[in-house]
Amino acid sequence: MKMKMSKIRITKQFNFETGHALYGYDGKCKNVHGHSYKLSVTVIGTPITDNTNVKWGMVIDFSDLKKIVKEEVVDVFDHAIVFNKNTPHINLAMNMREEGHNVILADYQPTSENMVIDFAEKIKKRLPKTIKLFSLRLQETDSSCAEWFASDNEA
Template structure:
């Protein structure tokens, strides 16, 4: 049987600021992100299995990505916890805002690496993460491919 890639798309709204950056993105701002998650595997060949013919149920993939990424990052503001932005983050939290403190500069590039690690840990053993595409704007995106990271 052949390996097949399937992709599910997600969207979420997230704010961030890039500490130390020399452009506009040093200011707190937000994006309407789109995340394409592509996994690869062999479709289930057991015709008695309710998931017969599927690589993975799209609903199962959706649950993983929603739990790990979408529900966490949607309508949150992300800051690198290793910068003075932590003071701003605490103030926002004290005012009831949803703030995420991460170990990295919250660029699309670093976010997609983080997302890949989180998703890989939750996939069934016979399913592999093939690629992620995190679109920040209509014309800008970062991609992660398993084949580039083996």
């Protein structure tokens, strides 16, 4: 049977724990708190048709996608605390770093929306040229998430 060249989306899910505080926010999230994030990464491509390739039939090996996302996002953000680098919590952040805590000082307000944009840029840079990042979904709580779609962000 000759298979038609089809675009296929592959999704891998990741979990990590991250703390943050929203600088200048007018609600409870101005305080340091944390979330059990769930990140779904969807890429799109055409399955490999070369039957001599060990990855024959795959768009991307799930383990290759896992390696990229772990290195760029999960291993960086898991059990870290993220502050906007202009936060008034800067003294707290520096004290925490001195005590050996993983503190990220971001160029952005660490909302789910901005985090998912950051993650998209980091993941896109690492994907093979034949694979495109299709979407990201960052679940912050059981009822709240932010989504990034390549189709919404094309020039």
